[in-house]
Amino acid sequence: MADDETREPAGTAGKTGAKGAGRKPAARRAAKPESRVALVRRARRIYRELAEVYPYAHPELDFENPYQLLVATVLSAQTTDLRVNQTTPALFAKYPTPEDLATANPEEVEEILRPTGFFRAKTRSVMGLSKALVEQFGGEVPGKLEELVKLPGVGRKTAFVVLGNAFGRPGITVDTHFMRLVRRWRWTEASEPEKIEAEMSTLFPKRDWTMLSHYVIFHGRRICHARKPACGACPIADLCPAYGEGETDPEKAKKLLKYEKGGFPGQRLKPPQSYLDHGGIPAPPLGKE
Numbered sequence: 001m002a003d004d005e006t007r008e009p010a011g012t013a014g015k016t017g018a019k020g021a022g023r024k025p026a027a028r029r030a031a032k033p034e035s036r037v038a039l040v041r042r043a044r045r046i047y048r049e050l051a052e053v054y055p056y057a058h059p060e061l062d063f064e065n066p067y068q069l070l071v072a073t074v075l076s077a078q079t080t081d082l083r084v085n086q087t088t089p090a091l092f093a094k095y096p097t098p099e100d101l102a103t104a105n106p107e108e109v110e111e112i113l114r115p116t117g118f119f120r121a122k123t124r125s126v127m128g129l130s131k132a133l134v135e136q137f138g139g140e141v142p143g144k145l146e147e148l149v150k151l152p153g154v155g156r157k158t159a160f161v162v163l164g165n166a167f168g169r170p171g172i173t174v175d176t177h178f179m180r181l182v183r184r185w186r187w188t189e190a191s192e193p194e195k196i197e198a199e200m201s202t203l204f205p206k207r208d209w210t211m212l213s214h215y216v217i218f219h220g221r222r223i224c225h226a227r228k229p230a231c232g233a234c235p236i237a238d239l240c241p242a243y244g245e246g247e248t249d250p251e252k253a254k255k256l257l258k259y260e261k262g263g264f265p266g267q268r269l270k271p272p273q274s275y276l277d278h279g280g281i282p283a284p285p286l287g288k289e
C-alpha cells in the first residue's frame with residue numbers, strides 16, 4: 001500500500017473536477033481556533049467534495065474474493081498497489097485457494113513474488129496466513145475484526161481493508177496517505193493510527209467510513225502528495241488549512257497530478273467499470289510499462 005512518491009508525472013495534466021481549485025483559502029482559518037461543530041461541518045464538506053471529485057473511488061488492489069484481497073493487502077507492504085496487481089494474477093492462477101498456497105513449494109512462491117520486494121518474508125507471510133485460514137477457519141476468510149487480527153501478519157489496517165471491501169462492513173483504513181491528509185486538514189493532531197481511527201470515527205457516521213478511506217487515499221495519491229501537494233489544482237483548497245504547503249500556481253500544480261487526474265494509467269489491471277467510465281485507464285501488466 002505504499003506509493004512511489006518519487007515518480008514525477010509526465011505528459012498533459014487532466015481534469016481534477018476541481019470545484020475549489022484556484023480559490024484562495026484557508027490560511028486565515030488556521031489562525032482562528034475552530035469549534036467542534038465547525039470542524040465536523042468542514043470535515044463533512046470535504047467528504048462531500050471529494051465524493052464528487054472521485055465518484056469512482058475504490059480499493060486499488062485487484063481481487064475477486066476475500067482471500068485474494070487479504071493476500072494482496074499483505075503483499076502491498078513496502079511496495080505499490082500497482083506492483084502487487086501485476087504480481088497476483090500469476091500467484092492466484094497457480095494457487096487459487098488457501099489450501100493450495102499453504103502446501104506450496106516456498107521457492108516457487110518466492111519466484112512469483114520476487115517483483116513485490118521482500119519476497120522471502122512475504123512468501124512466509126502469505127503461506128503462514130493461508131495455513132492459519134485452513135487450520136482455524138476451514139479455508140474461509142473470517143468476516144470479523146477480532147478473528148482477522150488473530151491471523152499472522154494481519155493488523156487492524158489490513159483487517160479493515162478486507163472488512164470494508166470484501167464484506168461490506170464499514171471500517172476506516174489509516175494508511176500513510178490517510179494520516180498525512182487528516183493532519184493537514186487539522187481533523188486531528190494524533191499520530192498513532194489507532195488514535196486517528198478512533199477520532200475519525202466520531203467525525204463521520206459509520207456508513208461513510210469505508211468510502212471516507214477511499215476518498216482520502218485517492219486524494220493523497222493524486223493531488224495531496226507527501227512532498228509536492230498540488231494545492232493550485234486542489235478541489236478542496238478553500239477548506240484546507242494547509243493550502244500553500246505545495247505548489248499554488250494552477251498550471252504548475254496541474255503537472256503534479258497523478259493517475260487518472262494526470263491522464264495516466266491507474267494501479268489496477270482490472271479497475272471497476274465506474275473508473276473506466278470516468279476516463280480511467282487500466283494499469284499495464286508486468287513488464288509492459
Ligand code: SF4
Nearest residue numbers: 224229231234240243
Ligand atoms: S495541502 Fe494543498 S493539495 Fe493538500 S488538501 Fe490542502 S490545498 Fe489540497
